[in-house]
Every structure is written in structure tokens, then in C-alpha cells.
Amino acid sequence: MNTIEEKLWNYIDGTCTPAEQDAIARLIEQDEVYSQKYQELLLLNQEFASMELDEPSMAFTYNVMETIRTENARQPLKAAIDKRIIIGVGAFFVFTILALLIFTIANTHFSFPAGNVKVNLPAGIKLPSAGSIFSSQVFKWFLVFDVVLALFLTDSYLRRKNTAKHA
Amino acid sequence: MQSKLSDIDLIEQTLAGNQSAYADLVKRHQRFVFTLAMRFSKSREDAEEIAQDCFIKAYRSLAAYQGQSKFTTWLYTIVYHTAMTFLRKKRVATDSIDDEGTYIQVENHESAYDADNVENKSRSYYLNQAIEQLLPDDATIITLFYKGEQSLEEIAQTLGMEANTVKVKLFRARQRLKEKLERNLKHEVKELI
Numbered sequence: 001m002n003t004i005e006e007k008l009w010n011y012i013d014g015t016c017t018p019a020e021q022d023a024i025a026r027l028i029e030q031d032e033v034y035s036q037k038y039q040e041l042l043l044l045n046q047e048f049a050s051m052e053l054d055e056p057s058m059a060f061t062y063n064v065m066e067t068i069r070t071e072n073a074r075q076p077l078k079a080a081i082d083k084r085i086i087i088g089v090g091a092f093f094v095f096t097i098l099a100l101l102i103f104t105i106a107n108t109h110f111s112f113p114a115g116n117v118k119v120n121l122p123a124g125i126k127l128p129s130a131g132s133i134f135s136s137q138v139f140k141w142f143l144v145f146d147v148v149l150a151l152f153l154t155d156s157y158l159r160r161k162n163t164a165k166h167a
Numbered sequence: 168m169q170s171k172l173s174d175i176d177l178i179e180q181t182l183a184g185n186q187s188a189y190a191d192l193v194k195r196h197q198r199f200v201f202t203l204a205m206r207f208s209k210s211r212e213d214a215e216e217i218a219q220d221c222f223i224k225a226y227r228s229l230a231a232y233q234g235q236s237k238f239t240t241w242l243y244t245i246v247y248h249t250a251m252t253f254l255r256k257k258r259v260a261t262d263s264i265d266d267e268g269t270y271i272q273v274e275n276h277e278s279a280y281d282a283d284n285v286e287n288k289s290r291s292y293y294l295n296q297a298i299e300q301l302l303p304d305d306a307t308i309i310t311l312f313y314k315g316e317q318s319l320e321e322i323a324q325t326l327g328m329e330a331n332t333v334k335v336k337l338f339r340a341r342q343r344l345k346e347k348l349e350r351n352l353k354h355e356v357k358e359l360i
Contacts, residue, residue, distance in 0.1 A: 060201070
């Protein structure tokens with residue numbers, strides 16, 4: 001069970017149940033040991049409550065506000081950016097891709113027995129040759145760039161994760 | 168007029184782009200935040216750096232403050248985490264100097280300095296001196312409880328602990344503070360004799 005001191009601190013802080021509160025109040029009235037300890041802790045409690053707060057330098061507020069001003073002032077509020085804009089941009093791309101897909105499928109004639117797929121595009125539209133795209137030098141460099149970019153992003157992500165872990 | 172505004176009002180004004188409202192918020196809480204920072208760093212320069220860092224972090228994430236808890240509870244959580252990170256970095260930088268050793272050094276330095284000003288010493292001086300000798304967690308809990316107007320539940324939220332754990336820690340912190348206070352006062356009486 002709790003020590004006398006622990007019980008009395010709970011009584012002073014008001015963190016015990018009403019029944020315990022009554023029991024301790026009675027003990028303080030009747031028991032000399034409890035009464036003396038209670039007075040001692042009460043004084044100590046007053047003393048702790050009288051502690052003074054430290055004062056920062058005069059320029060404290062100014063320094064904080066200057067740092068905030070020099071960092072982009074609006075940056076802290078970027079979380080307040082309207083999410084509808086982001087959703088709108090995303091929806092535009094999804095809609096474009098879907099429209100292109102539907103258009104392509106609608107103009108495709110499948111002839112499975114022959115194993116050929118014929119695409120009849122409207123007059124004037126010519127699809128570039130897929131073979132020439134994949135074998136071109138530009139495509140190879142594009143792939144190399146993608147790999148390098150993926151490695152770079154993975155590296156920075158892992159570094160950030162590592163820093164956060166050690167912070 | 169401005170001083171009558173609540174923390175929430177000032178936050179709303181800040182989010183609307185009024186930076187002077189945030190300056191008011193800083194002025195309102197700077198003493199307590201600085202005192203909390205002092206509980207960890209023991210040096211005014213470092214404490215000021217921690218406190219400034221806290222207010223800047225709070226400003227950056229002000230839009231994320233949902234108002235589910237008191238602003239002070241939210242702010243003190245930032246202070247606690249910033250100070251803990253600062254301590255960890257400092258420990259790495261100083262090649263893990265023992266904490267108690269550091270405090271004893273600070274304590275002795277204070278005693279030597281104040282030997283010339285014995286007459287000016289008051290009860291509050293001894294109390295502050297005793298708090299400085301406590302471990303950061305004990306000093307923080309005592310400060311939050313007595314000066315931060317925080318309930319045990321709010322302190323638990325700030326420190327990321329259970330309310331019962333905070334209750335036990337507060338009890339132990341008070342006991343340690345009482346011992347240190349008594350020891351310092353005895354030492355002072357001996358010095359005077």
C-alpha cells in the first residue's frame with residue numbers, strides 16, 4: 001500500500017477517490033503523525049508552487065519572428081493549400097489517359113484467329129512505329145536517366161529515414 | 168485589447184497571415200518555454216536556441232494543430248521532443264559525458280559564483296538551485312505540474328507516458344527535490360557558520 005507521504009500528496013493534489021479523501025482527512029485530524037506530515041508537505045507544496053520562471057533575452061521574440069520572416073513566410077502554411085487543386089490536376093490526367101484508352105479500344109478490330117490486331121485510326125492520324133521507339137538512342141538514354149533517378153530518390157529516401165531514426 | 172485574445176484566436180489570426188499575432192503568442196509563452204528548455208540544457212544560450220527552435224517548429228506546423236488539446240499541451244510536447252533531441256545530439260557531440268557529472272559541474276560553478284552574494288539568496292534561489300540539480304525528466308514534470316497549469320493527464324500527453332506513470336514520477340521528483348533543497352540549505356548554513 002502507499003506510504004503516508006504518497007497518500008498525503010494524493011490528498012493535496014486531489015487525485016484520490018472521495019472515499020480515500022474522507023479517510024485521509026480523518027487521519028489528519030486524529031493522527032499526530034499524519035497531521036505533522038501534512039503540514040510539512042503543505043508548506044513544501046507552497047514552496048514548489050512559488051518557483052520563478054526564467055526570463056529569455058530581450059530580443060527573444062524579435063529573433064524568433066526574424067527567423068520566421070527570413071524563411072519563406074508563407075511556407076509554414078503550405079499545409080493549408082487547397083487539396084481540390086491537387087485532386088483536379090490528378091483528375092485531368094486520369095481523364096486524359098482514360099479517354100485515350102477508350103478511343104484506342106473503340107478503334108481496334110481484334111482478329112484473334114490470325115493473331116493480328118488491327119487498329120483503324122481516323123484518317124490523318126498515324127501511329128509511330130513501336131519498334132523504332134524502343135530501339136532508338138533517345139529511349140535508351142531515357143531508360144538510363146530513369147534508373148539513375150530511381151537510385152537517387154531511393155538513396156535520399158533511405159537517408160531521410162535513417163536520419164529520422166537517429167534523431 | 169490584443170492581450171485579451173485567446174491562444175486559439177491568435178492561432179487563427181496567424182493562419183490568416185497576421186504574423187504579429189504569432190509574435191503575441193510567442194511573448195505569452197516564451198518564459199515558460201524557455202524555463203522548460205533550461206531544465207534540459209542548463210545553459211542560457213542553449214536553452215534560448217531550443218526555445219527559439221520550438222517556436223519556429225510550432226509556427227511551421229500551426230496549420231496541423233487541430234485544437235483537440237490545449238495549445239500549451241501541444242507546444243510543450245514540441246518543447247519536450249526538441250529538448251530531448253538537443254540533449255541526444257549534445258551527448259554525441261561531447262562524446263557521452265555523464266549527465267550527473269555535468270550537473271555537478273554546473274552546480275559547483277553556481278556555488279562558487281554565488282559565494283559572494285550569500286546575502287542576496289532567498290528561498291526561491293535555493294529552490295531554483297535544487298531544481299537545476301534534478302535530472303531533466305524530474306525537473307520537467309515538477310515545472311509542468313506547478314507552473315504549466317497542466318493536469319497529470321496533460322503532462323502524460325506531453326511526455327508520451329501513462330498518467331499513472333507521471334503520478335509516480337511526480338511523487339519521486341518531489342522527494343528528490345525535497346532532499347536536494349534540504350541538503351543545499353544545510354550546506355549553506357554550515358558555510359555561514
